[in-house]
Each structure stands twice: as C-alpha cells, then as structure tokens.
Amino acid sequence: MSGEGQAGAVLGGLAESEQLEQRPQPTRDRPRRGLGRWLLPTYVTIAFAFLMIPIVYTFVFSFNDSVKSNIAWRGFTFDKWLNVCNVEGGAVCQAFGNSIVIGLVATVLATTLGTMIAIALVRYRFRARSAISLLLFLPMATPEVVLGAGLAAQFLAVGVPKDMVTIILAHTMFCISFVVVTVKARVASLDPALEEAGRDLYGSPSQVFWRVTFPLLLPGILAAALLSFALSFDDFIITNFNSGSVSTFPKYIYISAARGIPAEANVIASAVFLFAMILVITVQVSRAAREKRLAKLG
Amino acid sequence: MAMREFAERGADLELVGIHKRFPGFTAIEELDLTIPAGSFFALLGPSGCGKTTTLRLVAGLDEPTNGRILIGGTDVTATRSHERPVNTVFQSYALFPHMTILENVAFGLRRRRIDDPAGKAHEALRLVELDHLAQRRPQQLSGGQQQRVALARAIVNRPALLLLDEPLGALDLKLRRQMQLELKAIQEEVGLTFLHVTHDQEEAMTMADTVAVMNKGRIEQMGAPEELYELPRTAFVANFLGQSNLFTGDVVGATDTAIAVDAAGSRIVVPAARAQRHSGQVTVGVRPEKVELHREQPAAEADRNLIGPGVVTDVSFSGVSTQYLVEIPGAGRVLVFAQNISFGPAAAEGDRVWVSWAVEHGFGLEDTPDEARFQADASTSAIAAQHRDALVAELEEH
Numbered sequence: 001m002s003g004e005g006q007a008g009a010v011l012g013g014l015a016e017s018e019q020l021e022q023r024p025q026p027t028r029d030r031p032r033r034g035l036g037r038w039l040l041p042t043y044v045t046i047a048f049a050f051l052m053i054p055i056v057y058t059f060v061f062s063f064n065d066s067v068k069s070n071i072a073w074r075g076f077t078f079d080k081w082l083n084v085c086n087v088e089g090g091a092v093c094q095a096f097g098n099s100i101v102i103g104l105v106a107t108v109l110a111t112t113l114g115t116m117i118a119i120a121l122v123r124y125r126f127r128a129r130s131a132i133s134l135l136l137f138l139p140m141a142t143p144e145v146v147l148g149a150g151l152a153a154q155f156l157a158v159g160v161p162k163d164m165v166t167i168i169l170a171h172t173m174f175c176i177s178f179v180v181v182t183v184k185a186r187v188a189s190l191d192p193a194l195e196e197a198g199r200d201l202y203g204s205p206s207q208v209f210w211r212v213t214f215p216l217l218l219p220g221i222l223a224a225a226l227l228s229f230a231l232s233f234d235d236f237i238i239t240n241f242n243s244g245s246v247s248t249f250p251k252y253i254y255i256s257a258a259r260g261i262p263a264e265a266n267v268i269a270s271a272v273f274l275f276a277m278i279l280v281i282t283v284q285v286s287r288a289a290r291e292k293r294l295a296k297l298g
Numbered sequence: 299m300a301m302r303e304f305a306e307r308g309a310d311l312e313l314v315g316i317h318k319r320f321p322g323f324t325a326i327e328e329l330d331l332t333i334p335a336g337s338f339f340a341l342l343g344p345s346g347c348g349k350t351t352t353l354r355l356v357a358g359l360d361e362p363t364n365g366r367i368l369i370g371g372t373d374v375t376a377t378r379s380h381e382r383p384v385n386t387v388f389q390s391y392a393l394f395p396h397m398t399i400l401e402n403v404a405f406g407l408r409r410r411r412i413d414d415p416a417g418k419a420h421e422a423l424r425l426v427e428l429d430h431l432a433q434r435r436p437q438q439l440s441g442g443q444q445q446r447v448a449l450a451r452a453i454v455n456r457p458a459l460l461l462l463d464e465p466l467g468a469l470d471l472k473l474r475r476q477m478q479l480e481l482k483a484i485q486e487e488v489g490l491t492f493l494h495v496t497h498d499q500e501e502a503m504t505m506a507d508t509v510a511v512m513n514k515g516r517i518e519q520m521g522a523p524e525e526l527y528e529l530p531r532t533a534f535v536a537n538f539l540g541q542s543n544l545f546t547g548d549v550v551g552a553t554d555t556a557i558a559v560d561a562a563g564s565r566i567v568v569p570a571a572r573a574q575r576h577s578g579q580v581t582v583g584v585r586p587e588k589v590e591l592h593r594e595q596p597a598a599e600a601d602r603n604l605i606g607p608g609v610v611t612d613v614s615f616s617g618v619s620t621q622y623l624v625e626i627p628g629a630g631r632v633l634v635f636a637q638n639i640s641f642g643p644a645a646a647e648g649d650r651v652w653v654s655w656a657v658e659h660g661f662g663l664e665d666t667p668d669e670a671r672f673q674a675d676a677s678t679s680a681i682a683a684q685h686r687d688a689l690v691a692e693l694e695e696h
Contacts, residue, residue: 191390193388193389193390194392194394194395197388197392197393197394198394198405199358199378200357200358200379200380200386201405201406202380212394216394216396294435
C-alpha cells in the first residue's frame with residue numbers, strides 16, 4: 001500500500017485521491033454456502049466488538065458521576081461534559097491545549113519541510129539522494145523508546161532545557177518521515193508535462209508552483225498534515241522523554257492512570273473522537289454529493 | 299515579463315547550428331533551420347529522430363548544448379520558457395485537471411495580465427466549438443475535445459509561434475482526419491506560424507506547407523510535400539515518406555539529360571536532373587503507383603524503363619487499388635499499386651509479368667539503402683526512459 005493510501009485509510013478517506021474514486025465496484029453478493037454463511041459475519045462482529053468496546057467504554061464513562069476514580073459506574077450526569085476544565089485546576093484542559101498547540105506547530109513544520117524534501121527527492125537528481133531516501137525511513141523504523149531517549153540525551157548534551165520547543169522539535173522530526181513518504185507518492189504520480197505546460201503558458205517558476213504543482217499535490221499534502229497531527233497528538237513515548245515538566249494530553253492520562261483517570265479525560269477523548277467522526281462523515285457526504293453532481297453533468 | 303501584448307502576427311523561427319547532447323546520447327547532431335512567418339511547417343521522422351527534442355528546445359523546456367534559437371530575429375536562446383512568445387500543444391494535452399476548461403484556456407492570459415481573460419478565453423473556445431463546455435473539468439471531456447481545448451489554450455495567447463507535439467497521436471483515425479482539417483483551417487484563420495512534429499507522414503503531407511524529414515538528429519530533406527514525395531533525395535526519405543522501389547547498380551551510360559544504371563542486368567534510365575549522383579554506384583527508384591504491370595512483354599520504348607519478366611508473389615486488393623508484389627530475378631521485389639479501373643485484379647499470384655514506368659518518374663538517390671538503415675522500433679517513451687537512466691547513472695557516478 002502506498003503511503004498515501006495508508007493515510008487515506010487512517011483518516012477515513014479525507015485525502016481525495018483519484019485512485020480511490022476509480023476503484024471498481026465490488027461484485028454483487030452471491031448466495032453463500034456452508035461455513036461462509038455464518039463464519040464471516042461472526043468473525044466480523046467479534047472483530048468490530050473488539051475494536052469498539054474501548055471506545056464505547058470511554059464514551060459511556062464520560063457520563064459517569066464519578067468521584068476521584070472513574071472505574072465503577074455511579075450514575076449518569078452531564079456535569080463532566082459541562083465543567084470539563086474545572087477539575088484539578090484545569091489540568092486536563094491545560095494538557096489538552098498543549099497537545100493541540102504542539103500538534104499544530106509540529107504539523108505545519110513537518111508538512112512544509114517534508115513536502116519540500118519529497119519534491120526534491122522525486123524531481124531532482126543530486127548526490128546522496130538515495131542515501132537520504134533511505135535515512136528518512138529510520139525514524140519510522142526505530143523504536144520510539146530509542147528515538148525518545150536518544151533525543152533526550154542530545155538535548156541534555158547541548159544544554160537545551162526541555163519544554164514545549166523540545167517537544168515540537170521531536171514531533172517535527174518523526175512526522176517529517178511520514179510526510180515525505182505520503183507526499184512523494186503524489187509527486188511521483190504528477191505528470192511533469194503539467195508543470196511544463198504552466199511554464200509554457202507564461203507562468204514564472206513561483207506561479208507554476210502555486211497554481212499548478214501545489215494544488216495538484218494538495219490532497220497528498222493534506223493527508224500528510226492530518227497524519228502528522230494525529231501522530232503528534234497521541235504520541236506519548238517520545239514526548240515523555242523530551243517534555244520536562246510540560247504536560248500533554250497522553251502524558252496527563254498516563255500519569256493520572258496511576259491514581260484513577262478523571263472522567264474529564266474521557267470527555268475530552270470522546271469529544272476528539274466525535275470531532276474526527278464528524279469530519280470524516282462531512283468529507284464523505286460532500287464528496288458523494290459532488291460526484292453525483294459531476295455524474296449529472298457528464 | 300517582456301510580453302504584455304499579443305504578437306501581431308506569426309514570426310520567423312531560426313535555428314542556427316543547434317546541437318543537443320544528452321548523457322551518452324546525441325539527440326540533435328547539427329540543425330540549421332529557418333521557418334518563415336505564417337507557414338505551417340512539419341518536422342517528420344521516426345521515434346527518437348530528435349524531432350520532439352527540437353520542439354522542446356524551441357519551447358525553452360530544454361537547453362541546446364550548442365547553437366542559437368531566434369524568434370522573429372530576436373535571440374531567445376538564453377531566455378526561459380515563460381519568457382518566450384511560444385506556446386505548445388502537448389502530446390498528452392497536459393490540461394490542468396484542477397481547473398475548469400475556461401480557467402485552463404485563460405491561464406496564459408492571466409499570467410500575462412491581458413485584459414478580459416475570460417472573454418478572450420470564451421472566444422477561443424468558440425473557435426474550437428467547445429464554448430458550451432467551458433465550466434466542465436478536463437476529465438469530463440473526450441480525447442478529441444481535450445485536444446481542441448489544448449489547442450484553444452495555446453492559440454488564445456496569439457503566440458508568434460505555435461508548437462504542436464504529435465497532438466493528434468491519441469485520436470482515432472476518423473477524428474484525426476477531421477482535426478487535421480480543423481487545425482489547418484484555424485492556422486489559416488489566425489495566421490500563426492505552426493511547427494508541427496509528427497511521425498505520421500500522411501498527416502505531415504496533408505497539413506504542412508513545408509515538411510522536413512528528420513533522421514538520427516539531422517534533417518535529411520526539406521521541401522513542399524509534393525516535392526519530397528516525387529523527388530526524394532535519400533533512401534530514408536524514399537521509404538519513410540510513402541513507399542519506393544529501389545534498385546542499386548553502376549552507372550553504365552550518362553548523357554546530358556539522363557543516366558543509365560545497370561541493375562543486375564536490367565537497364566534503368568533516370569533523368570539527370572532527377573538524380574543526385576551521376577557516376578559510380580547509384581540507387582535509383584520509382585514510386586509503386588507509377589509502375590505499370592504487363593502480362594505480355596510490351597515493345598521497348600525509349601521513354602519507358604522495362605524490366606522483367608518476373609513472377610507475381612502477392613496480390614492484395616484494397617478497394618480503390620490493388621497491390622502486387624513482383625519478384626524479378628536480379629532486380630529484386632517490385633511493388634506495384636494499380637488503380638482498379640476495370641473489375642478484378644489484372645494479374646493473379648504466380649503469373650509471369652513485366653513492369654514498366656516512364657523514365658521521367660524515376661529518381662536517383664544520393665545514398666544507397668544500406669547506408670540508411672534506421673531503427674524505427676524504439677518508441678519515444680523507451681528512448682526517454684533510456685535518457686533518464688543514462689542521466690541517473692552519470693549523476694550517481696559523481
């Protein structure tokens with residue numbers, strides 16, 4: 001599967017890649033016989049239940065009228081949703097806010113740098129090009145513990161104090177690899193004749209980039225950005241090594257797990273999940289509507 | 299940017315001593331070419347002969363290794379693609395998939411900040427009869443429609459020079475014929491200089507005022523289509539532009555007006571004015587439709603070449619005409635195209651026949667077929683891939 005395909009799958013098809021649109025329709029169900037009649041549906045049901053139970057649990061317990069620990073069900077309430085920042089002096093919201101800021105900054109940096117690297121790797125031949133291609137895979141292949149500890153040691157050696165900046169640097173570093181892989185596939189599938197046509201039609205190099213290259217790469221870049229944000233937002237291991245006293249949402253949950261996670265954490269987790277679902281559904285619905293419109297035109 | 303205005307009319311294109319070398323491969327040996335303003339010029343040749351490279355050099359998409367390019371007398375060799383008053387209709391059309399047809403056509407106008415880009419784009423679309431599809435996307439159009447949009451997108455800029463890179467290659471035969479006529483009509487209407495690159499000899503001959511036949515990075519022969527066809531100078535041209543019967547032999551007699559060649563016992567006479575070489579070993583030829591088939595030995599005439607007898611080895615009927623392949627001992631195979639004036643073929647397979655043609659229809663070449671062997675099978679994309687691999691290899695060595 002290409003990097004782009006992966007991102008598309010991870011993000012529920014937010015990346016509108018043409019390949020996906022042209023996928024052939026699955027063949028109509030044929031009457032199944034014997035094992036197939038119940039084995040596959042049972043397997044699918046169990047697999048879905050396995051995947052969904054933690055999410056449903058988190059969602060349900062965000063309405064738990066808990067005190068201190070949120071393990072036993074003590075009754076239904078909206079209080080936690082309404083007063084999400086009021087617990088522990090707003091520590092949950094503080095951590096959540098940090099995660100959002102770190103995620104956004106790291107995404108912008110990684111997407112910008114990664115896109116430039118991807119274009120360079122596909123379009124230009126230069127010394128050590130294949131070495132760079134290979135090295136870019138390292139952050140993906142290296143265990144996070146090693147990466148996190150290694151970075152922490154470097155920051156210590158150079159004498160950089162650990163704060164938001166070190167977290168952003170660490171996240172940018174590992175996100176770049178994913179951006180490069182995702183965008184590279186898109187650049188490689190771009191017909192060079194399109195850019196030549198842009199130049200031929202009096203477009204200066206910057207005009208050709210912004211009016212031809214960039215819009216055509218945009219689906220890949222968006223997919224890469226969303227992937228980066230998702231990776232940054234839920235990273236715990238590397239963050240834990242390089243955050244010092246700064247708290248992020250995953251770090252907050254990890255620490256509070258020792259003494260009982262407050263229901264507010266469930267609220268935020270559920271809210272993030274709902275937000276992502278709404279985003280995916282909106283994109284899918286609008287795309288279906290556009291396709292219908294195009295089909296009518298054609 | 300230099301040009302905020304349209305070119306008043308087509309401009310001359312002049313290529314002086316152009317040489318283009320790719321790593322490990324020479325695409326253009328030595329090219330000198332002048333294309334007068336307002337003409338429809340075709341570069342014809344097999345894949346890999348350097349014709350597309352020539353086009354890319356003129357468009358500014360590649361740089362020549364040596365030589366100069368002048369458009370309307372101005373040296374543009376050092377300028378970049380977007381600074382040249384040249385537009386290209388790409389082989390793949392290269393329409394921008396993220397823009398509507400109208401935006402595609404207006405792209406060049408907007409880049410040059412010309413007034414009323416949308417209005418002018420609509421006008422260009424009306425010229426190619428596609429204005430009703432202005433709001434569509436390129437993917438929703440058929441191949442022929444996309445081709446016309448690509449043409450509109452180029453001519454709307456009124457370039458001094460329009461480059462066409464096999465723009466009809468992807469169309470089916472019927473549509474191609476139709477587009478050939480439309481292109482020719484549009485060229486006459488807007489009066490631009492067209493430089494058309496193609497490997498389709500019929501297309502080159504029907505559309506162009508002047509055809510240059512390219513082979514292995516050089517121009518073999520250049521002239522009006524009729525002239526090239528009736529009087530090819532090299533074996534390559536004789537066989538690439540239509541088909542030819544060629545005979546090689548020593549000159550056995552020469553007068554002021556004609557030379558006689560001994561082709562394995564048959565004496566073939568060619569007018570001296572139509573022969574490039576007048577002594578030594580010479581290849582002479584005649585077009586198959588000029589050759590007449592005889593079932594009985596005709597009387598020798600001074601103004602006709604007669605060879606035979608031979609045996610008909612193949613007869614293929616194609617409606618208007620019939621092709622006969624005649625094997626003549628010594629002289630080799632002779633191809634004859636005969637109009638089907640009466641019903642049925644004039645000779646059958648295995649028949650003993652003579653062939654003859656008027657002396658004035660013969661031509662003498664400056665080379666022999668063996669010298670002019672060429673590989674026609676390498677496709678353009680294979681050659682491009684080869685270039686790329688060679689380039690990568692060279693770069694990675696450093």
